[in-house]
Amino acid sequence: DTGVSQDPRHKITKRGQNVTFRCDPISEHNRLYWYRQTLGQGPEFLTYFQNEAQLEKSRLLSDRFSAERPKGSFSTLEIQRTEQGDSAMYLCASSKTLINNEQFFGPGTRLTVL
Amino acid sequence: AQTVTQSQPEMSVQEAETVTLSCTYDTSESDYYLFWYKQPPSRQMILVIRQEAYKQQNATENRFSVNFQKAAKSFSLKISDSQLGDAAMYFCACLTYNQGGKLIFGQGTELSVKP
Numbered sequence: 641d642t643g644v645s646q647d648p649r650h651k652i653t654k655r656g657q658n659v660t661f662r663c664d665p666i667s668e669h670n671r672l673y674w675y676r677q678t679l680g681q682g683p684e685f686l687t688y689f690q691n692e693a694q695l696e697k698s699r700l701l702s703d704r705f706s707a708e709r710p711k712g713s714f715s716t717l718e719i720q721r722t723e724q725g726d727s728a729m730y731l732c733a734s735s736k737t738l739i740n741n742e743q744f745f746g747p748g749t750r751l752t753v754l
Numbered sequence: 755a756q757t758v759t760q761s762q763p764e765m766s767v768q769e770a771e772t773v774t775l776s777c778t779y780d781t782s783e784s785d786y787y788l789f790w791y792k793q794p795p796s797r798q799m800i801l802v803i804r805q806e807a808y809k810q811q812n813a814t815e816n817r818f819s820v821n822f823q824k825a826a827k828s829f830s831l832k833i834s835d836s837q838l839g840d841a842a843m844y845f846c847a848c849l850t851y852n853q854g855g856k857l858i859f860g861q862g863t864e865l866s867v868k869p
Contacts, residue, residue, distance in 0.1 A: 745791075
């Protein structure tokens with residue numbers, strides 16, 4: 641299966657710790673998106689990349705959050721000094737170059753901050 | 755700013771029957787796309803159907819079809835001949851060119867299918 645993969649699938653951490661998530665997009669996809677989904681809600685946009693360039697960040701992405709996509713391949717999302725409010729499902733999606741191309745979603749990383 | 759609203763938190767349908775999920779949206783853009791995504795329990799989100807705003811004809815994908823009312827900014831999803839595997843969360847979403855291609859999602863509708 642060559643779909644979008646995310647690692648880890650689940651992460652439990654204590655408040656104040658740093659966590660890093662990884663997303664591997666479909667190989668020929670240039671665009672990569674991060675969304676956050678809290679229980680019972682729809683996903684909310686966090687940030688997106690066109691190749692290695694981070695083109696937009698949501699106001700939801702505080703300075704504790706940082707995302708990278710070195711060499712335009714996989715992407716990482718790091719959360720520093722985690723808070724209980726960061727508990728959510730973090731979804732990654734990728735698509736081909738055109739904005740209206742279908743976004744393919746990964747299985748997500750579920751973060752629980754104790 | 756764009757908004758997408760799904761006013762039905764939960765819906766239920768009998769197997770083999772038809773169900774319609776509602777969605778309204780608001781955008782000032784003229785060039786946009788609308789989507790319905792399905793998220794089964796503990797499984798990843800998949801695209802069900804998409805509609806380009808410039809197309810008047812309603813999109814259809816097998817048992818899934820939409821009723822796109824542009825003036826009313828309404829985009830409902832009809833599922834015909836419902837199957838047990840249709841049980842999932844369904845999200846309506848909007849995308850515009852001027853917003854960089856990010857999807858704006860509604861709150862979701864949880865669909866259950868009764869055998």
